[in-house]
Amino acid sequence: MPERPDYAALTRGQIAVLDRINAGETGLPVVQRMVRLAQDVLGGRGAGFVEYLPGHGRIIAATGACAGAIGRRVDRADSRLRGGRTLLVPLNSLNDEFARQIEGGDLHRMLGARCEVGDTIVGSLHVYFGEDDEEPGTEHHAVLELLATHLGRLYAVQPDLPVAGDADQARRQENRDLWVAVTSHELRTPVTVIKGYADTLKNHWDSLGDEGRQEAVRVIGARAGELARLLDRLLSATSEDGEIGGGPAGPFDLPETLRSAVDELPADLRRRIVLHDVPAELPKAYGERDSIATIVTELVTNAEKYSPPDTPIELCAALDGDTLRFRVTDRGIGIQPEHVEHAFERYWQAGSADRRRHPGAGLGLYLVRRLVERQNGWVSLRPRAGGGTTAEVRLPRA
Structure with a gap:
């Protein structure tokens, strides 16, 4: 100095x-x-x-x-x-x-x-x-x-400050109305698919054969997982303190957990994931292992929503001092610096045009922050150099 x-x-x-x-x-x-x-x-x-x-x-x-x-x-x-x-x-x-x-x-x-x-x-x-x-x-x-x-x-x-301050009441009410409409749609989609495949199994069991039955069961399982994650989002959003249930905290293997989370993603999304620089071994992280699948799913789904379908979504992990971090990086439209904190608010989306192109309830990143902070970690967004967005999650080292 x-x-x-x-x-x-x-x-x-x-x-x-x-x-x-x-x-x-x-x-x-x-x-x-x-x-x-x-x-x-x-x-x-x-x-x-x-x-x-x-x-x-x-x-x-x-x-x-x-x-x-x-x-x-x-x-x-x-x-x-x-x-x-x-x-x-x-x-x-x-x-x-x-x-x-x-x-x-x-x-x-x-x-x-x-x-x-x-x-x-x-x-x-x-x-x-x-x-x-x-x-x-x-x-x-x-x-x-x-x-x-x-x-x-x-x-x-400056009108853009505070960065993470409370939105005005009119906008909050508008977003709640939007949330009710979009959530109804999001709930209906996996339920419709589950019911459709269950009816197919019931009515065409013999004609499907082993391969057809296994595929139907796989789709039902994937959609049920999607429905469970959506319900987690709804429960966290309707609680004023944002508390959501979870498993016990403890040491866990972050690279193995990340790979397992990717394996649970739908096949078309899984094909876009590039496990870039995920070491075979790292010191143990401390937190709720079961929450990582939800966190990864939300971040990867968000990356998919805002990036072209033929571009990769990169997932990497590393040790950084007393924390372990992992990043999800896309090559999409990117996020404006003034939006990086608003993106974690309940029901928030950038604007009406954004809502039409990328429908959603605006709860995914809110849920991610609640899950990560409950584990004494933190999450941030930033624009990616060259275009796109990087989401970074940091968790304590065990």
Whole structure:
């Protein structure tokens, strides 16, 4: 860390951000640029911004050593930041999940500043330093306070902020109405197929032969699994706290579980899956093994929905510090940066045209986040370089 902040980089960076805003860039991309600027100017190993929601916060932008934490739900830090505008904290004195997560590297100190709109704290900006770095001085505190003030001001004037805030009541009611209509359709489809194949088995058992009977049973089983996953989505969506039932947590083999989840997918979808860089062995993950099939199905189905039928859907897994991660990547239309958090809301879809092209109840990604966070993990979306979307899930290492 330099002895003083890089004021030349601060000036250039602020001008660049203003230029982007004047060019029409809004919301999350601007926040991400501000976070990068904080890391660069203060010479940190990483930086992050936590947007505050009622009762908790979420890391919506991060750079450097903290980049893997995007999407992480964290405790609100109001009480720590109420005394002064900035606060320097040794990481080993913190008890929140995010601090423990990034402590796995050589990070040693966190300098944080609250971002306010009037008397409301809308978030907090954090820069992380290594053990060999000097302690940030008064100038570092002042610069971070300046950048946090800019972020607070953005929240006061930009329509795309907050990124993950509550939608207005009219839109919520509209989405509920849509949910009722589309869910009725989604329930009817697997039930109709199951009934049709069951009637075929009953009325044509002898003429089908062994191969025909086995195929009918396979289709019934696949559609029953689809119906069960849909019911999970409905149960989680109709609960205000989002709680859904699940099996006991424990260590499990992530690569083997991912391969099993792919094997359960419908054949036409399974053919598109490329198991890219899924090691034969990894340290055990800790969580609910049975939930992984639902998570993979939702992410892969989402990728299928928004990508051309002749393009691959890649699935990879790796160890990353104290977490195991897996990614589902498509080469479709991609997701706008300002939509990455809205995509996890109940009933949310990008717009009416999107609903017509890609019908659905808007519950899949909501369910994924609930399942992953229940296991002390987190999930995030981001645009893929070259087009498409990458969904990343991180789970604790056993």
